[in-house]
Amino acid sequence: MAVAGVIARITTRGLLGRRRFFLLLPLPLLLIVATLIGRASGVSPDRWADPVLTQVGFAVVLPLIAMIVGTGVLGSELEDGSAVTILTTPVPRGTIVLTKLAVAIGITTLATAVPMFVAGVIVDSPRLGVGLAVGAFVGTVAYSTLFVALSVVSRRPVLIALGYLVIWEGTLVSILSGVRWLSIRQFAVAVGDRVASTDLVTANLSALYAVLATAVLAVAATTLAIDRLSAYSVRGETG
Amino acid sequence: MTADTVTRSEAPAQTVLEIDGVSRWFGNVVAVNDISMSIGTGVTGLLGPNGAGKTTLLHLMAGLLQPSRGSIQLGGAPVWRNPGIYASLGLVVDREDTYGFLSARELVEATAKLHKLPHPRAAADRAIAMVGLGSAADRRIATYSKGMRQRARVAAALVHDPAVLLLDEPFNGMDPRQRLELMELLHQMGSDGRTVLFSSHILEEVEQVSQQIQVMVAGRLAASGDHRAIRRLMTQRPHEFRLASSDDRALGVALLGLDCVSGIELEPPGLLVRARDYGAFTRALPSTARAAGVRLYQVLPADESLESVFSYLIEGGQ
Numbered sequence: 001m002a003v004a005g006v007i008a009r010i011t012t013r014g015l016l017g018r019r020r021f022f023l024l025l026p027l028p029l030l031l032i033v034a035t036l037i038g039r040a041s042g043v044s045p046d047r048w049a050d051p052v053l054t055q056v057g058f059a060v061v062l063p064l065i066a067m068i069v070g071t072g073v074l075g076s077e078l079e080d081g082s083a084v085t086i087l088t089t090p091v092p093r094g095t096i097v098l099t100k101l102a103v104a105i106g107i108t109t110l111a112t113a114v115p116m117f118v119a120g121v122i123v124d125s126p127r128l129g130v131g132l133a134v135g136a137f138v139g140t141v142a143y144s145t146l147f148v149a150l151s152v153v154s155r156r157p158v159l160i161a162l163g164y165l166v167i168w169e170g171t172l173v174s175i176l177s178g179v180r181w182l183s184i185r186q187f188a189v190a191v192g193d194r195v196a197s198t199d200l201v202t203a204n205l206s207a208l209y210a211v212l213a214t215a216v217l218a219v220a221a222t223t224l225a226i227d228r229l230s231a232y233s234v235r236g237e238t239g
Numbered sequence: 240m241t242a243d244t245v246t247r248s249e250a251p252a253q254t255v256l257e258i259d260g261v262s263r264w265f266g267n268v269v270a271v272n273d274i275s276m277s278i279g280t281g282v283t284g285l286l287g288p289n290g291a292g293k294t295t296l297l298h299l300m301a302g303l304l305q306p307s308r309g310s311i312q313l314g315g316a317p318v319w320r321n322p323g324i325y326a327s328l329g330l331v332v333d334r335e336d337t338y339g340f341l342s343a344r345e346l347v348e349a350t351a352k353l354h355k356l357p358h359p360r361a362a363a364d365r366a367i368a369m370v371g372l373g374s375a376a377d378r379r380i381a382t383y384s385k386g387m388r389q390r391a392r393v394a395a396a397l398v399h400d401p402a403v404l405l406l407d408e409p410f411n412g413m414d415p416r417q418r419l420e421l422m423e424l425l426h427q428m429g430s431d432g433r434t435v436l437f438s439s440h441i442l443e444e445v446e447q448v449s450q451q452i453q454v455m456v457a458g459r460l461a462a463s464g465d466h467r468a469i470r471r472l473m474t475q476r477p478h479e480f481r482l483a484s485s486d487d488r489a490l491g492v493a494l495l496g497l498d499c500v501s502g503i504e505l506e507p508p509g510l511l512v513r514a515r516d517y518g519a520f521t522r523a524l525p526s527t528a529r530a531a532g533v534r535l536y537q538v539l540p541a542d543e544s545l546e547s548v549f550s551y552l553i554e555g556g557q
């Protein structure tokens with residue numbers, strides 16, 4: 001579809017042109033370097049794979065990249081006003097949101113699933129690599145829809161996203177076990193564990209629930225984003 | 240003076256935009272206060288000092304803001320939550336930001352594609368030619384001056400040949416030649432039967448382009464009508480001038496004989512003159528001074544800020 005193609009190209013160029021996007025490039029490398037160090041140490045992966053893959057891969061690399069990309073594809077344009085160019089065309093708001101979302105999911109998948117696959121291969125096997133990549137993809141879909149919706153609903157999407165990642169997923173999950181049912185990180189780990197079928201990654205949720213919850217979240221967040229963008233108001237000015 | 244007391248010299252040929260009792264507030268700040276107006280074909284100027292609410296009203300008209308109260312319709316269809324209106328509406332906002340990493344040609348062609356025009360490249364070339372960007376059209380917008388960015392935005396807003404064009408302070412940052420070219424373009428569009436509405440805080444700018452003027456002050460519609468009526472309102476008002484001359488006393492005596500002068504004070508080193516009518520006094524002053532054999536050194540309007548002119552328009556109606 002030509003219209004979606006135009007929006008996707010502008011979005012991708014805008015995203016890749018932002019400096020903070022490139023600040024994230026070292027993150028996937030960090031994950032791979034950590035696994036290489038683990039391998040070179042000669043210590044059995046049973047003792048270090050879970051912390052590296054879960055605490056670095058799923059808890060830092062995946063959500064941070066998803067946050068920067070997810071809040072960047074639409075939120076940055078709404079913030080600086082350049083989105084008015086697209087918003088003053090007859091393009092349905094659903095097309096705008098779905099295209100931006102597709103770009104966010106595509107770029108985040110590339111920047112997270114690929115290094116997760118490589119890390120899995122280094123740690124154990126291609127099977128682990130595929131499991132981690134699929135888990136990263138599921139997490140990418142959930143995080144991206146959430147962050148894109150946040151960027152339409154709020155003027156401070158990064159702050160709210162950081163609050164969710166640090167307070168909800170980082171702290172509350174370890175204090176209140178019920179919180180894991182609403183933790184995207186746990187969704188990603190659960191699916192990765194199931195596909196990889198390994199003891200090197202430990203999940204606390206069933207993979208079926210994780211996939212269903214991701215689907216529900218994605219549909220709800222996308223619907224909200226489309227509705228809010230349809231009623232989008234430019235920032236208040238008194239000029 | 241209120242909108243009701245100034246009648247238009249002629250009604251709009253055909254009402255295109257209908258604004259009915261529209262207010263918009265942000266928290267406790269009322270940016271637009273109960274405005275009703277009909278905008279027809281031709282060029283209409285939206286005149287008012289900075290902070291009058293012109294930008295907010297344009298955003299409301301363009302469907303980019305929800306009215307807190309009232310409604311706005313374009314050709315009978317509501318503008319809010321209705322992206323379909325953009326097929327016949329173009330908007331040029333007064334903001335620096337657009338996709339700076341694109342060239343103007345890329346921006347305009349992308350906009351043409353978003354409008355699903357059959358020949359986007361040709362439409363983009365035509366729009367760029369209309370705003371006279373020339374060879375600069377292939378440079379990144381981030382490298383443009385403010386006036387060039389403005390023209391790129393105008394080209395993007397024009398590319399689908401809209402029946403209605405809304406522009407927020409379009410002459411900001413333009414040099415005199417660019418200003419003249421854009422004025423001619425807007426004039427041409429109005430003559431072609433399109434509806435063009437642009438905001439400005441400069442009366443001279445507005446009356447050069449538009450027959451119809453809507454004056455906004457402090458969120459309200461202060462006056463509306465033909466540019467001659469607005470000009471009269473702004474010039475036929477009491478005003479104070481400070482004068483310095485070769486013989487202040489003789490000049491004062493001569494000026495007292497004029498009907499348009501209501502009072503004079505000798506305030507060394509000059510005169511403070513209270514005129515009943517700004518326009519009549521400024522026309523009569525040179526000949527009166529010459530007849531009295533007095534040489535004028537200085538004529539300073541004592542109260543010439545645009546805001547004071549607009550305040551007068553509002554106070555006149557109270």
